[in-house]
Amino acid sequence: MTKSLNEKKWTAVLGRDRSEDGQFVYAVTSTGIFCRPSCPSRRPSRANVQFYRSADSAEKAGFRACLRCLPKSAHANRVEKAVFQARLKLDMCVMENGAKDMDLKSLATAVGVSPYHLQRHFKQIVGMTPKAYLTKKRSTILRSNLRKGGSVLRATYESGFNSPSRAYAAAGRELGMSPSAYRKEGAGVDISYWISRTSFGRVIVGATSVGICAVMIGNSDKELVNELCAEFPKAIITKGSGEKSKVVAAVVRLAAGGPSSRIDLDVGGTPFQWKVWEALRKIPAGETRTYGEVAAAIGKPGAARAVGRACATNRAAVLIPCHRVVRSDGEAGEYRWGAEVKKRLLLHESGK
Numbered sequence: 001m002t003k004s005l006n007e008k009k010w011t012a013v014l015g016r017d018r019s020e021d022g023q024f025v026y027a028v029t030s031t032g033i034f035c036r037p038s039c040p041s042r043r044p045s046r047a048n049v050q051f052y053r054s055a056d057s058a059e060k061a062g063f064r065a066c067l068r069c070l071p072k073s074a075h076a077n078r079v080e081k082a083v084f085q086a087r088l089k090l091d092m093c094v095m096e097n098g099a100k101d102m103d104l105k106s107l108a109t110a111v112g113v114s115p116y117h118l119q120r121h122f123k124q125i126v127g128m129t130p131k132a133y134l135t136k137k138r139s140t141i142l143r144s145n146l147r148k149g150g151s152v153l154r155a156t157y158e159s160g161f162n163s164p165s166r167a168y169a170a171a172g173r174e175l176g177m178s179p180s181a182y183r184k185e186g187a188g189v190d191i192s193y194w195i196s197r198t199s200f201g202r203v204i205v206g207a208t209s210v211g212i213c214a215v216m217i218g219n220s221d222k223e224l225v226n227e228l229c230a231e232f233p234k235a236i237i238t239k240g241s242g243e244k245s246k247v248v249a250a251v252v253r254l255a256a257g258g259p260s261s262r263i264d265l266d267v268g269g270t271p272f273q274w275k276v277w278e279a280l281r282k283i284p285a286g287e288t289r290t291y292g293e294v295a296a297a298i299g300k301p302g303a304a305r306a307v308g309r310a311c312a313t314n315r316a317a318v319l320i321p322c323h324r325v326v327r328s329d330g331e332a333g334e335y336r337w338g339a340e341v342k343k344r345l346l347l348h349e350s351g352k
Contacts, residue, residue: 009051012037018125019087022080025052025071027063034058039069079121082111086122086130094137104130154210192240193228194248195221200344201337203317204228205248207240211264215251215317217337231315254318267316275300276310283324285349290328312336318345 012020020037027034028044034052035041052058055065055072065072086107093102107130108115122130138161145155191213193206198217204224206214214231218224229237240248250263269277275298283289289297291304291311300306311322317337323345327333335342 006051009037010046010049013049014043016040018080019083021125022084025055025058026050027052027058027061032063033066034063034071035066036069036071039066039071041066041068079113079117080125082113082118083122083125085111086118087126087133090130090134091137093134094141102130189232189235191228191232191235191237193225193237194240195224196248196251199348200341203251205251206232206237208266210266212251212316212319213266214315215319216315217317217341251319263319265316265319267314267320269313272306273310273313276307277314277320277322280311280314280321280324281319283321285321285324288324288326288346291325292328294325324349 009020009024009026011017013026016038018038023037025034025036027050028048029050030044030048034055050061052061052063058071059065089102089107089110102110104115104119108118111118113121119129122128122133126133128136142155142161189208191206191208193204195202195204197203201217201219202221202224204214204216204218204221204227205212206216206228214228216224216227216231218227225237254263267277276294279294279297291307292301295301295303295307298307307325311325312334314320314322314336317323323332323335323342325333326346332339332342332346
């Protein structure tokens with residue numbers, strides 16, 4: 001255990017890790033001097049290095065303090081200790097999912113330094129501001145949660161973000177994409193699929209352990225499987241057994257114009273997309289709305305084009321009935337799975 005800990009300390013010394021300053025000092029037997037981990041001096045041979053918990057213990061062992069890094073400086077040690085304590089408190093915020101974020105002033109008061117000095121020295125030692133550190137830690141957990149295959153909303157809250165909008169803002173920087181886009185690629189997710197015939201073409205239904213993640217329409221089974229794999233390039237996709245036959249049957253009944261039933265979805269999506277999709281699910285079968293009417297229904301009267309984009313990115317055909325949204329002139333308009341399929345769906349639902 002001690003050997004492993006010492007190797008971690010040696011790694012910190014090699015990396016001149018300022019975040020470890022104040023946690024230990026290292027002494028060099030060939031020179032008789034002890035230093036901070038971040039000391040800018042040339043790195044000694046590992047065979048000549050010993051570690052001590054404090055400057056006092058190194059002095060008692062007969063070593064002298066380095067004149068470059070001043071490991072006995074009371075002010076420096078106090079600041080480093082404050083930064084270390086601030087990191088611990090931020091780590092606790094991450095561990096306690098529902099905990100309220102600590103602003104800079106509250107954090108500085110808790111560790112006994114001014115906000116200015118905490119911000120300055122935290123960034124100097126850790127390499128980022130306290131706020132960025134907290135966001136990065138939560139984004140790391142968000143990434144892990146998304147890989148486990150849970151819903152985006154659940155992963156967001158379990159990562160400590162108190163709203164989807166904050167998670168999406170942070171994820172653009174840390175994940176390189178939105179949570180739904182990251183989740184969409186299906187990293188580490190098991191997806192089972194079933195294919196069935198309907199009056200308007202072949203339909204593939206994909207499902208995770210959370211719910212239905214895709215309902216797609218096509219002409220052939222091969223085409224549908226390829227589309228599902230393209231939508232989730234990092235997922236583990238296998239043909240499903242009969243265990244979800246009831247869910248698949250419900251999807252097919254709904255596609256055939258039957259009564260709607262409660263079906264769990266796992267389709268990701270931004271907060272805006274979900275506003276649109278929820279509005280679509282409220283449109284009764286046999287009725288239609290224009291893109292402008294849907295935009296007005298969600299309180300965004302000027303966002304007809306954005307509504308159109310949300311419809312185009314929907315991958316759960318029929319369950320999220322984007323086929324019920326038409327152009328302002330009454331024409332069916334475009335559809336992800338083809339204009340003719342959209343017309344057939346609308347005709348079927350209208351009873352014609």
